[in-house]
Amino acid sequence: MLKGKNALVTGSTSGIGLGIAEGLAAQGVNLVLNGFGDAKEIETLRAGLATKFGVKVLYDGADMSKADQIEAMMHKAEKDLGGIDILVNNAGIQHVAPVDEFPVNKWDAIIAINMSSTFHTTRCALAYMKKQGWGRIINIASAHALVASPFKSAYVAAKHGVMGFTKTVALEVAEKGITVNAICPGYVLTPLVEKQIPDTAKARGITEEQVKRDVLLAAQPTKKFVTVEELAGTTIFLCSDAAASITGTNISVEGGWTAH
Ligand code: NAD
Secondary structure (H helix, E strand, C coil): CCCCCEEEECCCCCHHHHHHHHHHHHCCCEEEEECCCCHHHHHHHHHHHHHHHCCCEEEECCCCCCHHHHHHHHHHHHHHHCCCCEEEECCCCCCCCCHHHCCHHHHHHHHHHHHHHHHHHHHHHHHHHHHHCCEEEEEECCHHHCCCCCCCHHHHHHHHHHHHHHHHHHHHHHHHCEEEEEEEECCECCHHHHHHHHHHHHHHCCCHHHHHHHHHHHHCCCCCCECHHHHHHHHHHHHCHHHCCCCCCEEEECCCHHHC
16 A cells, blocks of 8 residues: 655654654655664665665665755655655654753754754655645654653653644645644653663652653553554554544554543
């Protein structure tokens, strides 16, 4: 069903983005990978996915905090693949600190990478999708797009912004065969989460084990981390014909967190 379509997944050299990229490749989708990392490791990853799934896999290292680099990546992707059918806005970073101590440069980076990059990729992707009369835009938001936690002011603000952006664009393109949705994951044990454990421990004055048990999984009634495979499956569902009437909304994949 998705075979031969082209997807761009931002922040796909690690964690959730990589899991989604792999899931899409397994469906026969050609890919543009994006994200930071060791050049040799990224090339091994790129070539490995192409060989394993028999799809085209390109890599673009555009910095998602830079509008001009995002534009260049989108134009290049269109030139090299013919257009992006599936856009997954996933790149994101985190910083944990009380708001009155929050470093201004971290605030600016989180707003740029977690929220504004979604605007820049979307505005560049729409012309082709409109021409095709088909498109899927999937924004990897967070449970923090719906509820807050202390010490994550920039992240929560950015993710709530992504949710508002998702609804707005969905309304604008509703008659064009393009759906725009957010996936709101709970905690997934990726490098992004592993990195914030020491800072959360410091901010709350507790141990790292207590952070995992009493802070992270305290929010998730299932008491399990969400997996990247589950998020890839949700993405593929949103790309399917069965999801053609799902737009402007979010799918929570967070073990019951926001049911509280
Ligand atoms: P991760 O740290 O494992 O991966 C982040 C990816 O983004 C990497 O590929 C990294 O290179 C890339 N990236 C970071 N800054 C970039 C930049 N300036 N330009 C281009 N690429 C950049 O993180 P993850 O946990 O896989 O998170 C992916 C997304 O999922 C994020 O938007 C995050 O907010 C969201 N999310 C994660 C969780 C979780 O528990 N891990 C929960 C909810 C939402």
